[in-house]
Amino acid sequence: MNKLKDDILHLSQDCGNCPIRHRAVCARCDSDELERLDQIKYYRSFEAGQTVIWSGDRMEFVGSVVSGIASLTQTMEDGRTQMVGLLLPSDFVGRPGRESAAYDVVATTDLVMCCFRKKPFEQLMVDTPHVAQRLLEMTLDELDAAREWMLVLGRKTAREKIASLLSIIARRDASLKLQGMQGQLVFDLPLTREAMADYLGLTLETVSRQVSALKRDGVIQLEGKRHITIPDFARLLEEAGDDGDGGIMV
Amino acid sequence: MNKLKDDILHLSQDCGNCPIRHRAVCARCDSDELERLDQIKYYRSFEAGQTVIWSGDRMEFVGSVVSGIASLTQTMEDGRTQMVGLLLPSDFVGRPGRESAAYDVVATTDLVMCCFRKKPFEQLMVDTPHVAQRLLEMTLDELDAAREWMLVLGRKTAREKIASLLSIIARRDASLKLQGMQGQLVFDLPLTREAMADYLGLTLETVSRQVSALKRDGVIQLEGKRHITIPDFARLLEEAGDDGDGGIMV
DNA sequence: GTTCGCGCTTGATCTGGGTCAAAGATATAT
DNA sequence: ATATATCTTTGACCCAGATCAAGCGCGAAC
Structure with missing residues (x-):
């Protein structure tokens, strides 16, 4: 359990508010923007095994993992399941611009997330292009990761x-x-x-x-x-x- | 099946010049922007089997498929290969903001692409947020597709x-x-x-x-x-x- | 025409990983 | 300390898909 504590200490340094900052980029966020983020921020904790959100559910927040691990999973009717994403501390969750979740998000270990109400966050994105830009970069990284994983699944x-x-x-x-x-x-x-x-x-x-x-x-x-x-x-x-x-x- | 019909009407409209318009979105592009796009546009043709760009190569353009099929492939040293993306007409290719290609892009059939020089295209993105926004949407779609495919590869x-x-x-x-x-x-x-x-x-x-x-x-x-x-x-x-x-x- | 080449099919056999089953390790609850 | 539950390991067997191999169909080149 020391590890969990370490994670928290480590991340608490810069995870205060901007989820983007988790990726060590939001030095670009000015104090005004950070202020706005603070106002729409809240934390949520989950126990291992709990479902954060079900596929198809309306998604009312975006956020990032503070500690623990979450996974994106897909399940077929007959019960076969495939994880399609592994969310480690600092990873971003959610889709600005999307109404509902495309996958189940499950807490694979005990989990703490830093969430932002979606509507205001989207407004912030509109107002500050560099946040949108950062989100595109992160999405491209995720896409690369997913494709890397396709090789693993298909051929290894x-x-x-x-x-x-x-x-x-x-x-x-x-x-x-x-x-x-x-x-x-x-x-x-x-x-x-x-x-x-x-x-x-x-x-x-x-x-x-x-x-x-x-x-x-x-x-x-x-x-x-x-x-x-x-x-x-x-x-x-x-x-x-x-x-x-x-x-x-x- | 209504959705299918929607798709059809959607895509058939046109794909003249703006790669974004291929996805039926750039109604938002004004004539000035289209003009700028025209100036940096050129077409390239490839025969089936030709490689459009090798993984790791410097990428000097972005663009979209006009006709034919291209695929993104990854290859291991021992020759095992996995396609990680199928690019059909209207699909976008390339990564604004990325220096080099992450995958081999191969013409799977005879192929025509509409290309834009990368630097000016990136500038256009900076100048017109709605293009950047559209690119994020497209990237999210691709990410969903990749994850959908992970289920196929892993469990079907x-x-x-x-x-x-x-x-x-x-x-x-x-x-x-x-x-x-x-x-x-x-x-x-x-x-x-x-x-x-x-x-x-x-x-x-x-x-x-x-x-x-x-x-x-x-x-x-x-x-x-x-x-x-x-x-x-x-x-x-x-x-x-x-x-x-x-x-x-x- | 005939031959070549390439994409495709089909058969025979092999094997990596799935399935079924049992039991060992830890941890938490009684 | 014992019991219950969860996670993990290991064994025995099986099968979907890989591998190896032969042959088909058809268009292009001669």
Whole structure:
């Protein structure tokens, strides 16, 4: 639970108000704009497993993840589900200009979100082009991430899929903690095997087997079920089938 | 199916010069703006199989597809490839604000594109917020399409994948041709079996087998290798596993 | 015409990952 | 301490789709 605290401390520095600032861009927001944001801001907490919003529901806010993990999921009538987005701290949620949610948003861990009432936020976007501009950049990043993931889903083996997911989480986790890059990364896996499976288009049994295999082969070390050490990040990327530095998943 | 008809009327209007107008939005462009667009416009033609731009290359234009089909593809070192986007006539290509291409853009059929020099186009975006706004909308649409496709890639069977792809192409094709509506759709499949496979994360043999199976079962009719008749679109959607009217793929 | 080439189909066989089933680990509640 | 529940691991078996291989159809080049 230290991690959660760390996250909060880390993010509380600049997460006060502007969700855009989470992405370290809204130095461009002047005090007047920040003032306006403050007035339409509120926080919401969710427990792991809770649904933040159902697909099709009217969406009355936008916001960003302060701590914890949320996921965007799609479900077919027969129950097959696929996560289509992983929302880590600092990621933006919601669609200015869209009436209703296109996906279920689910709290995958305990979750705190910083929300803004949608209408006024949209007005702010209209008034301040650089916020709209920033939103376009973020959307393009998300699109790249989604397409990157299409390669993972369509063409990678189960082992490569697991390695890809671990590398993404390791990278993001490390960057939040200002850690890493000395070759060794340590982090707590914030997803259950089932959540990993839903994200990778696998079954939880296959996930479990492949994680065990990566452990056996020394690609990762594993204490308990969730605490992971990656002795050689380059090796992990190789296992993921990433040429060079791919995997910009957001 | 009313929505389908709306789409049709929508797209048929024109695609003369403004790439944004392709999406039937730039009624908002005034004559001055169209004038500016005309000055930075040029056309390019490609033969089937040609590469429009390689991943990583510097991108000096944005534009949209006038006729033919282009695809965005990713390739791993060992040759596995995955299409991550299908660009049909009226679709936009390029990233204002991005230096280099993130994917290979390949002409899947003979292709004509309407291009705009990137720098001036970006300036136009800055000057006219509604163009930037429109671009955000389009990017959000693409993101939805990509996520829709993640479900296809991650959780659908081969037969469902084929049906999903056919329904997307049928819908788009019909809308371009002002055709259909009597429950029966007729179109020419513009993709080889291999291209379909690359899009669906399958092998070309599996694609061929499943197309044959759909034919055998009367879901589609097939003259020659490419000419397809869909006697009952709702049936096709059912085969695709789409609840309701899903599949908004762009 | 005949031959070449390419896209497509179909068959035979193999295998990665799914499915079904059981049991081990932790954690929280009684 | 025991019980209940959730998450995870592992084994045995199966099947959808991959792989390997052969042949078909048809347009273009000779």
